[in-house]
Amino acid sequence: MILTILHTALHVVVALALPPLLLGVIAKTKALFAGRVGPPVLQPYYDLWKLAQKGSVFSTTTTWVFCAGPVVGLVTAVLAVLLIPLAGSDAPLSFPGDVILLAYLLGLSRFFTAASALDTGSSFEGMGAAREVTFACLAEPAIFLGLLVLAKLSGSLQLEKMLGGSLAAQWSAAGAPLVLVILSWFVVLLAENSRIPFDDPGTHLELTMVHEVMVLDHSGPAFGMVLYGASLKLFLFAALVVRLALPQSAGFAWLDWPVFIAGMLGVAVAVGVVESTMARLRLTQVPVLLVAACLLSAFGVVLLLR
C-alpha cells in the first residue's frame, strides 16, 4: 500500500518536474552541434518562473476562449501523463480503454489551442492553427495504427498492459512491427511537438511556424502555461517511445526509474540531433512524411496479422 503511494507520488513528481528539462537538453544538444555553449540545461525552468511573475497584454479582440486555450492545454496534458506507465508497470490512473482517452485528451487540447489562436483575429495565428489541425489529421491515424500493434500484442486496451513489462517478451517474437511503430511514433513525436523537420521552434519568422505562431499573442502567466503544457506533451510522446523501446522492468524502483529517465534524456538528445542535422521541410512535403509514418505503422499491423 505504502509502496503504491510512493510509486504514484514518484510518478507524479517525475511527470510534472522532468518535462522542461527535456527542452533544456534539446537546446543544449543543438548548441553543442553548432559549437556554442548554449543556455543552461535548466533555462526552461527559469523561463517558466519568469513568465509566472510577468504582467500580460491581452488583445482587445479576444474573449474568454483566448485564456481557455492555455488552461485546457495544460490540464489535458497533466491528465494524459497520469495515464501512461513510466517506469515499472503502473500508472496512477488506469482502466481498459484509457488509451483512447489519451488520444482524445490531446484532441481536446488541440481544439482549444487552435480556437484560442483564432480568437485573436490575426491571420498569422489562423495560419498556424490551420497547419496544426491539418497535420494532426495525418498524425492521428499513425498513432492508432501503432496502437493496433500494441493491442494485438498485449491483448488489452489498457496502456499499463500495452506498454507494460510483458512487452519485453514480445520483442523477440514481434521485433519488426515494434521497430516500425517506434519509427512511426518518433516521426509523430516530432510533428505533434512542432519540432524540425515539421516546424522550427527557434525561428522568429512567423510565417514559417506552426505551434509558435499559434501562441504569438499569449503573454505572461498564460504563456507560461502554454510552454509548460507543450513540454508535458513532449514528455508524453517521449515516454511512449521510451516504453516501447525499453519495456523491461527489473522489478526494483531504484533501477527502473534511472533507466527510464536516461531513456527520456536519450530521446531528447535524439530530437536535438535531428534538429541539428536536418533542415525544415517545405510545407507541402510535411503531409508526405506523415503519410509515410502512417504507412510504417500500417506495415507493422500487416506484419503482425499476416
Place this chain on the structure above:
Amino acid sequence: MTEVLVLVGIALAAASGFFGLLFRRDSSAGQTLCTSIAVAGALSGLAGVAWFFATGTSRPINVPWSLVEGAAFHVGLDGLSAFFLVPIFLISLLGNVYGLGYWKQSEHPTTGRKLRLFYGLLTAGMALLVVARNSILFLFGWEIMALAAYFLVVTEEEKPAVREAGWIYLVATHAATLCLLGVFGLLRGASGSFTLVALSSGSVSPGVATAIFVLALVGFGLKAGIMPLHVWLPGAHAMAPSHVSAMMSGVLIKMGIYGLVRVTSLLPDPPVAWGGTVLALGVISGVLGVAFAVGQHDLKRLLAYHSIENIGIIVMGLGLALLGRSLGRVDWVVLGLAGSLLHIWNHALFKALLFLSAGSVIHAAGTREIDHLGGLARKMPWTALAFLAGAVAICGLPPLNGFVSELLIYLGLFRTLGFGKEPSLAGAAFAVPALALIGALAVACFVKVFGAVFLGTARSQHADHAHESPRSMLVPMAVLAGCCLAIGLAPQIAAPVLAKGISAWAPNVPSVAQQLSSLAPLNWISIMGVLLIAGLAAGGALLSMRLRRSVVEKGPTWGCGYVAPTPRMQYTSSSFAQMLVLLFGWALRPRTHRPKNLPLFPRQGDFHSEVPDPALDEGLLPAFRFSARLLSWFRVFQQGNLQAYLLYIFIALVALLLWR
C-alpha cells in the same frame, strides 16, 4: 399504459398544427396554442417511454384494419422502439419551443401556420413508424414523415434554391419508399404476414434474405444519408428553417437507421459479407462526410455533411454488431450496437444543439455564409457557448457525450484484432485508424467553424449588428447542452436502456447488462470526466488569480509590425480549410474561379472557391438526363389531360381482369 401514453402523444402531435389553422394569420394566440399542444403531446410520449423503461412491460394494441388485406393497426414497444422514441419526442418538444422565437407567427404570417402543422405531422409520422408492428402501418407512418418533411423543407418556397432542394428530396424519398415496398413484400413472402416478426432460421432462402438486405440497405440508406446515397441531404438540411434542420438531422435521418436496425433484427443468420459491407459503407460515409464538411462555406450545409459523417460512425457500429452476430462474437455485438445506439442519441442531442445555435446565428446576422460572420462570441455569448458545447461533443472529445459512444465503437473495433486465442477479423481492425481520422478531421472542421463564426472580429455589417437571441431559443439549447454533459459524465444512466435495445436486436445474447458493464469502462469515464472538469476549474482559477495579481494591459492584436489591420485581413474559413481540401482533392474536386490574364498591376479581381457534391452533379444528374433522353419517346403517352389517364387506368384494369 405505455402504448396509450405514446399514442396520445402521437395524436396530440399530429393534431397540434390543425388548431393553428383556426386562427388569423397574424395572431400569436394560435402559435401559443399549437406549441402547448405539441409540448403536451411530447411530454405524454416521453412519459410513455419512461413507463416502459421503468416497468419493462408492453401490451401491444392490435386492431384489424381493412385498408389492405393483412394490414392492422398493430402497435407495440420494445427496447428498440422505445430507444428511438426518446429523441423523436425530446427534439420535437425543444424544437417547438425554439420555434416560438425563431419562426414567430407575427414575423412569418404566411408560412408560420403551415410550418407548425407539418412539424406536428412529422413528429407523429416518425413516432408511428417506430411503434408500428405491421409493415403497412410502418409504411403509412413513413410516408407521413416523408411528405411532412418535404413541406417543411419548402417552407420558403418562393426561393428557387429551396424548391430545387425540396424536389431532390422528394425524388430521393420516393426512391427509398420503392425499395421499402420490395423489402416488406419479400418479408411477407417469407413470413406469411405483414406483421414484423423475426424470421426463424431456415424459413427464408439465402438469396431472398440477401435481396431483402440489399433493398433495405438502399432504401433506408437513402433516408439515413449513407454515402453515396446522401445526395438529397445537404441541400434539404441547409434550406429548411433551423429547427426543422435540427429535427431532420437529429431524428429524421435516424429513421433510416431504425429501419436498418429493425430489418437486420428480423433476418436470421446474417453472412459475414453483410456486416463487412455495412462497416465499409460506414467508413466511407464517415471519412468522406467530414472531408466534404471541411470544404463547405455555408454553415448549415457544413453541419449537414457532418450528419453524413455521424451516420457513418453509427453504421460502423451496426456493421460491427452484424459481424459479431455472423461470427458468434457476443462482445462485438454488445460494444458495436451499444456504441451505435448511443451515438444515435448523442448525435440527436448535439446535432440538434448545433443546428439550433446555427439558427440563432442566422436569426441574428441574417446570413449562412461562414466567411461573412465573425466575432459573434462577444455579441451572443450564450449562443457561442452552446455552439462550443455542441462542437466539442460532435468531435467526440471528453467530457461530453460524443466521446462515450465513440469509445464504445473503438473498443469493439479493437476487439476484431482477436485478443489472445480468439479468432480475428483483421480487415475490420483497419476501421480503427479511419475512425481516428474522422475524429481529427472533425476537430479541424469545428475549430474552423467556431473560430470563423464566433471568434475574431466581425467580417460584415450583418455580423456587426448581431444581438443575442430571446430566451425561448436559448432555453432549448441549454437543455440540449445539459443532456450532452449528463451523458458524458454519467453514461451509466444510458446503460440499462442500451441493454434493452441490444436484447431486442439480438435476443440470444445472454445477460447483456452485465456484459456491457464489464466490457465498457463506464465508471471510469465518469471519474475521468469529473477529474477533467475539476482540473479545468482549478487551472482557470489559478490563471485568473495570477492575472489579478499582475499588471494586465489591453492592446491590439500583434500584427507583426503592421499597425492598420482590418477585419478582412483575418484568416477566413476557406483559407483555414485549404490544405485539407487539397489533401482530399481526389474526392472533393474543389472548383476555384480566379481572374485570368491579370495585367502587371491588377486593379480588381474576384476569387471564389467551392466544393460541389460530385455524387449529385457528376453522378446522378447526368444519369437522369441520359435516361430522360433515352425515354423521351415515352412522352407520347404523357398527354397531360385527365381523360387520357383515366383511359390508361381503364385499359390496365381490363388487361388485368383478362389476365386473371
